[in-house]
Amino acid sequence: MSVRISAMSVLPPVRRDRIIAQLPQYFRKEAALHTKEDFNNKVKTACQEQRTGTVGRFKISKVIVVGDLAVGKTCLINRFCKDAFDKNYKATIGVDFEMERFEVLGVPFSLQLWDTAGQERFKCIASTYYRGAQVVIIVFDVNDVASLGHTRQWLEDALKENDPTAVQLFLVGTKKDLSSPAQYAQIEQDALKIAKEISAEYWAVSSLTGENVREFFFRVASLAFETNVLAELEKSGTRQIGDVVRINSNSSNVHTTSKKKQPNCCQ
Amino acid sequence: MALQGPEELGEQVEEPEELEDASSISPAEEITLPAGPGGDEEPPEEEALLLPWDRFSAWLHCICVVGFDLELGQAVEVIYPHHSKLSEKEKTSICYLSFPDSNSGCLGDTQFCFRFRQGSNRKSSLGCFLETTDRDAPPCLKREQGHYYGYVYFRQVRDKSLKRGYFQKSLVLISKLPYVTFFHSLLKIMAPEYFEKQEPCLEAACNDIDRWPTPHPGRILTLPIMGVVIKVRIPTCYDKPGTSQLVQSAQSDSLVSIVLPTIHEVDLFRCFYPVFFHIQMLWELVLLGEALVVMAPSPAESSDTVLALVSCISPLRYSSDFRPYFTIHDSEFKEYTTRTQAPPSVILGVTNPFFAKTLQHWPHIIRIGDMKQAGEMAKQMKVKKLKNLKTLDSKPGVYTAYKPYLNKDEEIIKQLQKGVQQKRPSAAQNAIIRRYFLELTQSFIIPLERYVASLMPLQKSISPWKNPPQLRPFIQQDFMKTLEKAGPQLTSRLKGDWIGLYRNFLKSPNFDGWFRNRRREMTQKLEALHLEALCEEDLQQRIQQHTEVESVDLVLKLKDKLTQAEKEQLPVRPGTLAKLKSHIEAVILALPDDLQGILHKPSTP
16 A cells, blocks of 8 residues: 555646756856856766656755845746736735746756745744745845845845855846936946845846846756755765655555455545 | 564655656655646636635634733734634633643643634635535545634743743634644744744734645645745545655755645554553544543643544544543533533543543543653553543543453554564554554445445436436345445454444444435435436437427426536536536527527526
């Protein structure tokens, strides 16, 4: 009466437009997490070799999206996850959540996107939601210098709950469509400076037009995936990765006696 | 396969032969079931129609915070969401049931659950929708009809800044769903945060829950809550009993993702440990719906034990009332403790020593001590089966004059004892007990299933132009006769008075509940077969031979059938209903214009 794994199937294939075969490139060279042209070789080899199901290990990363009220955190996520843009503002209560599935180098990989509320009222609970984040996306409005200024505070709050050395940071300017090239150029200088200081990768996007949104999330997924695989490879020096450990209290070995006849299943 | 040793069970490593198609395996995060009843991955259309708070309501009725007010005593401080309705009586019940009895101490954090009668009959607009999601659930996991569960996280810590000297508060989830393990896990995440951060935390958590998919059996559900994702799968009635489909991955990061292998199963071994010599007798007592009381030192132990008792006859549903934690303030206190009638068919879990006196006359009493010291108790238990010794400081044990119908299964006791000696992990012991109960219950129920199946009329007796045939009645004698050849001896080596056990069972509420359910299913099946037969008929030809009045009558009857089939979700072959609709349409079109107009109007409800 054991659970036959083979009776289960993996989820339907990842959406075609969520397949990443090559490392998406950074937005600005001066503020990038790294500037290599392709995935780390070790990672590529691991993904190629691990055709036998041992890969699923590094399959999930928690991403939190923080930033001032109304800078467009929810819009950014909705543009990517639902390809939708709602002009009406609706404050997020507590947090919103999306799960986005990718396939990176042939390996399934998911991002848990936690879209936190910018409202002061929810600051006290934010730390609960920050815990365990591997990627922090700090969002500001490129038309609102103050929101850029506040990003340091957001970062500090987010890192309180996490190991700062283990977190990948992204600084994202939104509403690019609303700013003139000159205005934008100016704030970009400041943003790049902050990004470099806090070791974040900088991006500027428009959720209205969709400019750079997809590129940005692909980059996030790829870098998070790469980091996960590398960390896993390092850890698994001695241990065989990929053993599925099952905590299943009712499996086949649990017979009361050896000779007892199995009743037919009556239900 | 015989049990080999402890290391194989607790955290079981997948066996190699099961990994034959390993390429398609990844841990639970990615595993789903093949499409089937409720197995599809995409959220169903009907969920798109849900309004704000509908999703929340599919899981919970409300969340209550119960605190202690120096003047008022226990009081419901907060109900969330604020629009939730609870009658005064229900609030009173929740107040008393959410705190341990004062004698039980319980310093620190305690979790337990209770169950109480729904006061007023409130109809939810969601009712119909929830019924359909409930259809695929196993009987013992269906939504409660007249009761609520309360899942409690109680915190009591010293706090000199408070007048009472203690901080005492409970966060309580009120729900009709019997998912005890799941809700306890949920509370473990929510409650500590709430006690620290107060109401915004509840608001955010409720908002999280209101974004959850509805609790649909068979789907892998991803439930984000307070920064963590809980993965669960609600079993279906089509699952093979005793299996679990969710696999826990080795390194799931509990900060990010929690996979719950079960939503409702309690640790039977831990619960029954103090009385494990008697588990088979307890199984009989529960099966027969005997009045049982569990006296425990704290609500955590009483509620776990009561739930363990109720679940030991799974997949049979325990049909009588049960109260994992029952207090003297309970509105049913008088009803259940009266001496003027025989004790009712209920299972009560109590902690107040007062009950030792009040329930003295009860036929079966289980006393359990503090489970933490359980290691010591196992030995004394062997000789302990006392009668009429019901003082306050009685030792743990089962107090009853009941004589089991079946001979004792020494094997299972030996096996469990050996496990204790070898320090076999509790999870493994639990699995042994669970399987033992499952096999016992199945051996018991299979002859009944077989007999009841024989009550179904023959297919050929179904005529489209007559009412569906009736089920033949259940005749006890006939059933008993079948036991000679096809009794439980086919699947169980246990000897004893099976006949006596059946005879008594047939009088019990559990039989009644089970048979009612079966009868409904079979009647629906007959209706469905009848409908299918009707759809195969050539209606055009038939109406040509009949008068207009008869045709109109036919249309009305068919429309009724259709409504019934849709409402009751009759188990018809796919396409049947569409066929029926086109039949109705065709008959209408063959009628004169004025009649067509009338018949095409949607029927008024």
